[in-house]
Amino acid sequence: MIPMMTKAPDYSSLRAADGTVLRHPDRPRPRYSLPRAVKNFRLLMKDKEDTSLVFRIYESLPSRHFMPRVQALALSERGELLRRTEPSLPEILDDHAALRATRKGSLAHAYCDFMESEGLSAAGLVAEAEKLGRPKYPDVVQWFAERSRDTHDLFHVLTGYGRDALGEQCVLLFTHGQSPTHGHLLIGYAGAANIRKMVQGSNAPVLGAVNQAKRTGKGAARLIEQPIRELLKQPLERVRDALNIPEPTKYRECHRIWREEGIDPYDLLATSEDTGEPVAA
Template identity: 80%
Template sequence: MSSAADYADQFAADGTVLRHPDRPTPRYSLPRAIRNFQLLMKDKEDTSLVFKIYESLPSKNFIPRVQALALSDHGEMLRRTEPSLPEILDDHAALRQTPKGSLGHAYCDFMEAEGLSAAGLVAEADKLGRPKYNDLVQWFAERSRDTHDLFHVLTGYGRDALGEQCVLLFTHGQSPTHGHLLIGYAGALNIKLQVKGSKAPVMGAVNQAKRTGKGAPRLIEQPIRELLKQPVDSVRSALNIPEPSVYRECHRVWRSEGIDPYNMLAGESENGEPLAV
């Protein structure tokens, strides 16, 4: 495996180093990741545990992926034209100026309905107090974070429990890591355990999401500002993102079984009967 020193002499055109020499090298530890996942299952609001899981399961291909994009002419263009995605994504007034039916409109609709903002995601990450480094790894990691809600909009996966697991597995297809696999599949299994006896094809939904992510061009590499201006259906077609048919079938089955897909882990069905757990 390459060491930090192997990247110390690699710079972007503006002088930004690929990997800052002070950036710690994460160590792979599956037991530590599992311990943190168990803690996350007990306190799903503790987002710091998610970061600890990812830190415990670093991908050996992460730095090469950063290197391939950030040091390319295309990556240089993205850094120059889109230095801050949150500023672009949170400017709803500008996004609403794009044509009706655009990705920009769909994104605004989603974020406003959910009460979300790109800046809010940044703030949640900043609460963890992790050091930041002036390197291309930081740029790549932040761009990955800032495109998360665009994944929801483009894939059609909601913010329900299954939708979040599907987005994680879609993300794994885009940028493979054991962290995505652990949280995504363990989360899907937890859903199945919470709704025992349901005929909803939960594992089929997350597997479809993973295949879709793998078959789609990486969103992090796309010119987001330009995509936002285009019809959302055209963007999905260009990125080879089909309808999330199995996920929607899960929602259909659950509703036929009296289960609210957006409140399934609360312990009651829509008609007030306790779920079998």
């Protein structure tokens, strides 16, 4: 018996309260291509600093649940409010003077500490994405996709995962728990497997750490749905409790064990460069 084909919903006929179309009719439909994703992953292994390759991998492995997630949030009252009050997160996140005006101990202070210590900016992540040269469309999908991208570094701060090799893989799997895609799984688990290869013989629970991150992401409130301005003003620990983000115990156990074994968790990338092996996205 031949299965009946389900017609894709016409998202271009749906509009937000302000008239913005959900998905612009000229926006190309994403095409799933595992070979293309693998090709870009191999390029990423050779040049781990080219973050644009990460975006190419995601584009090659689109989730069939993406548009339903966009519709569920963006056309809800919560989504309408977020679009009005937070049309662009980089402008909020890169205004460190305003963020530092909040009380010490706030998520804002922790975010500024993290970004300044790492030499990062929200605008920098935008620039990496724009290396792809993809056109932008006046639709709600554009807002949703950019908001998803711009919360990445907030994930680091809220979860406690650093920018070491394992921390990056944990953030990717946490993100998968929040918004499942095969791209997060490919990069996250391939990176974790490579870390295990580099530290053969170690007792550190690398897979336990990334699996815990994925479970945490699934169990936590979705950050993309939260009012970021308001969260930034609140004490960091209060935000973690409210979003149901527990301590990253397995990740910290890996760091503890590696240090006992004479391995610097933050030197894994340097080891990777010496051996030609890939680690993180």
